[in-house]
Amino acid sequence: MPKVKSYTAPWLSHGPGHGLFAPSSEASKALSAPSPYSKKKKAVGPRRTIARRGTEVFVAVGKELRWGDLVYLKEKWSTSHSHRRMGSRVKREESSQAFDDDVIPSTEEAATAQGFRTIRIPVADDIRQLVISPNNDYLAILTTHTVHICVVPDSSHLTAEDTSPLRPKIWTLGPTTHVTSRSSVASAAWHPLGVKGSCLVTVTTDAIVRVWELSMTDRWSFDSPTLSIDLKKLVDGTTLDQDFTASTATTNASFSQYSLEMQVASACFAGRGSGGWSSMTLWVAMREGDVYALCPLLPQKWAPPPTLIPSLSVSIVSKVAALEDDPAVSERDRLLAQQQLEWMGDLDNQEPQIIDTAPGEQPVEVYTRPARPGVVPRLQGPFEFDADPESDDTLDNLLTDILVIGKKIEIEDLMMGEEDDLDFDDGDQEGLSLSVICLLATTGQVRVFLDLDGVEAQWLPPRNKSRLGRLLSAADPPSLLTFQCIDTLAPKEVHDDAWPTFSSDVMSRYSMFITSHAGITFLSLSPWVFRLEGELSGDSEAGSDFRLGLLVNGQNSIRDRLYTQSSSDATVPLAECAAIRDPDLGYFLLSATPYEPIALTFETPEDEFTPIRHETPYEEKPAVMEPLDFYEPRPAFQPSHAFEQQSDLPELINRLRTSRHKTIVNQEIRLSPVTLQILTDAHRILGEDTYRLGTAVAEIFRRCATLQDELRDQIKKANEVKEKIEKIAGNDKDGDGESDDVRFERRIAGAQERQKRLNERLEGVRKYVSKAATRELSAKERAFVEEVKSMEVSVLGSSEDSPGAKQQQQRQQLKKRFEDVRRLRDELVAEVERVQKPEGGERAASPSKASELKIPTEIRRAKLQQVMSLLSRETALVEAVTSRLERLQT
Secondary structure, eight states: OOOEEEESOHHHHSHHHHHTTOOOHHHHHHTSOOOTTOOOOOOOSOOBOEEEETTEEEEEETTEEEEEEHHHHHHHHHHHTSSSOOOOOOOOSSSSSSSOTTTSOOHHHHHTSTTEEEEOOOOSSOOOEEEEOTTSSEEEEEOSSOEEEEEOOOGGGGGSSOOSOBOOOEEEEOTTTSSTTSOOEEEEEEOTTBGGGOEEEEEETTSEEEEEEOBTTBGGGGTSOSEEEEHHHHTTOOSTTSOOOOOOOSSOOOOOTTTTTTOEEEEEOOOTTOSTTGGGOEEEEETTSOEEEEOSOOOSEEOOOTTHHHHHHHHHHHHHHHHHTOTTOOHHHHHHHHHHHHHHHHHHTOOOEEEOOSTTSOOEEEEEOOOSSOSSOOEEOOOEEETOOOOSOGGGGOEEEEEEEOOOOOHHHHTTTOOSOOOOOHHHHSSOSSEEEEEEETTOEEEEEEESSOOOOOOOOOGGGHHHHHHHHHSOOOEEEEEEEEEOSOGGGOOTTOOOEEEEOSSOTTEEEEEOSSEEEEEEOHHHHHHHHHHHHOSOOTTHHHHHHHHHHSOOSEEEEEEEOSSOOTTSOOOOOEEEEETTTEEEEEEEOSSSEEEEEEOOOTTTTOOSOOSSOOOOOOOOOOOOOOSOOOOOOOOOGGGTSOOSHHHHHHHHHTSTTGGGSSSOOOOSHHHHHHHHHHHHHHHHHHHHHHHHHHHHHHHHHHHHHHHHHHHHHHHHHHHHHHHHHTOOSSSOSOOHHHHHHHHHHHHHHHHHHHHHHHHHHHHHHHHHSOOOOOHHHHHHHHHHHHHHHHHHOOTTSOHHHHHHHHHHHHHHHHHHHHHHHHHHHHHHHHHHSOOHHHHHHOHHHHHHHOOOHHHHHHHHHHHHHHHHHHHHHHHHHHHHHHHHHO
């Protein structure tokens, strides 16, 4: 879980950084309180107005697009404020300007600073979404109904002397398709398998999917899509030869039974490096709660990663082989397997086109979309949610966004029998072997589902097998297993017009941020993903039910509210946040309100930016003592923008002066229905203004009261730190003037002296105990004593016998033993002489025996040495016994 170090860095709160997010004059008027006389209906939908390319960010403010480099702005601000402290923002009561011009420059002054430019966009409405391509070459700019494609300028324009607004190449995507007379655009996603990231998929709210293959040299590619699919037609499709193309009529479509149920909320793909069919599967979340999948959805020209086609080939061939040997397989499954095999066969027969890339990058292999079995896949869904908890709140079923995390690549199965290793992304090799689908509702509830069956490529049957198409429509729908439901908003923060969104994290693909009108919440699935994968891939089944039960019922996911907006009003939404990880910026999260930026700086992980290879000798830097973090970071308080909004009362007076009742403006007030209506309208406007101002003033009052408590706590913590420092330095009042260093040295010396005395006492006690106590004999020692005693009895006799008989018996026994020893010695000597004596005659007589023995010389010498040692031992024993007998006789 990331730990917040600071909120809204000063280089973004002031100066050019603030100019990236400051509303323009036109946007300020639009942000005013909604007028009761305005006929324009406020659009409800996602607010993705921040896109990034590395450390460069694109920010949409109203109808403007601003571009800046965060690292450059930070360095410029640090350089200009290195010798002086940044002044506080002081508001002038007698001035029409909100802040001091010397402290906060205007937008025009900020635009003149290097690292910040404005891009002219020919849009007629406010920009709602910004989506940058995977290769950072194109930027999709979305309003409620139109889509524009902008070629991202080179970074050198940010540091150029010319600071005028840029006018890059911009195309209108579908000038006759995405227009105000048609349905609004719900979502736009760059296809992960597009050639150099040039394929865009747009999904409108009326469930029409369009695939655009963009080319800088072909202007026609921006006018019409290469593939158009109407999901409302496809959901009832039965055969491949039906027409599922979206209607080109400009009139409104007729009513359909799916007009309400298939209102699209969001759509997305899994990552490019996902395993299986995930990277070519489009997941579509409907506003009413249904989820559909379209697989495979491919452009006419597509570039797969090196591992995709081999992995799919292995999977399809093994599946077909398994189905052929199983007689219980249904005709539907056999047809699906044959269609997948036919699709893969068409792909294997192609010779890919090689496209050169930049130096240092691998060449791109481009394939053509297989024409068989068909171009349009079957629409899978709506998915049933197994074990989904029931909710009484209807807003829990109103979806706003979807996020799909594809399953990991099965490296072991893919590389089996291969000698060459492929380069894999570390994030794609780790994780779960199942796809994870996350749905986000209006209430901020996140539901996590697992795709146990796995979505595969499916097509409708051909015309000659239309019966199978009817069977497919009548078959059981696919299902997703509900794993967890997580609430990110409090019940009082729920709003009907809220539209929370997902945004991915740069640290892990199983971490995400949820942005809503109430704040930003961090959510991580990593604690249970790897544990679940261990259970699924493990061989031991003993106790698996118990472990899975603990895994499901425990508190698995990590949820933390990182930022809470002071005014939880849906009319002031937050832009979808963007996570950045850079050596200069650190671990950084950027979001914005319609008025100002919101930046959260997290603690950098320990494994941050470890160098892989060093061209020059690398020397480790010495450890730097960092200051203590005894403070609690808090976001800077921003007064409510209700104080800056204009009232609608002047507009009411102007409308009254130009109306047919303008004569009563300068007359005395008379009781009449017209006067009552005018006073009622004025009262409604004044009531809204006073309520808004009263709420803002009350918030300031509560904030001031809270600020006193926070300041008191901060002073208390500062005093504690001060007392610790004074105690260490020896300047504390309770001490005797000695520093902690001196006291510690004295205590250490005293402890060492006590330790020395204790060691001496312990050594004395040990010596005393060793003298006072006798050690017990070991088993070998006891056996030796018994042997000596038995030898004594055998030699000297028992103590119970008489002295004369004892002496006589002892002499006879010794004499007998002496004779036995002498006899044994004579035998051994004769035997040795016989062995050592060369017998030439016998050797000559029996050469075959000598050749048969073949005793090695080393063994013979070892045996002789052993015999000689035994003889010398016996000789010494005999001599000792002889001398003993001679002493006894004398």
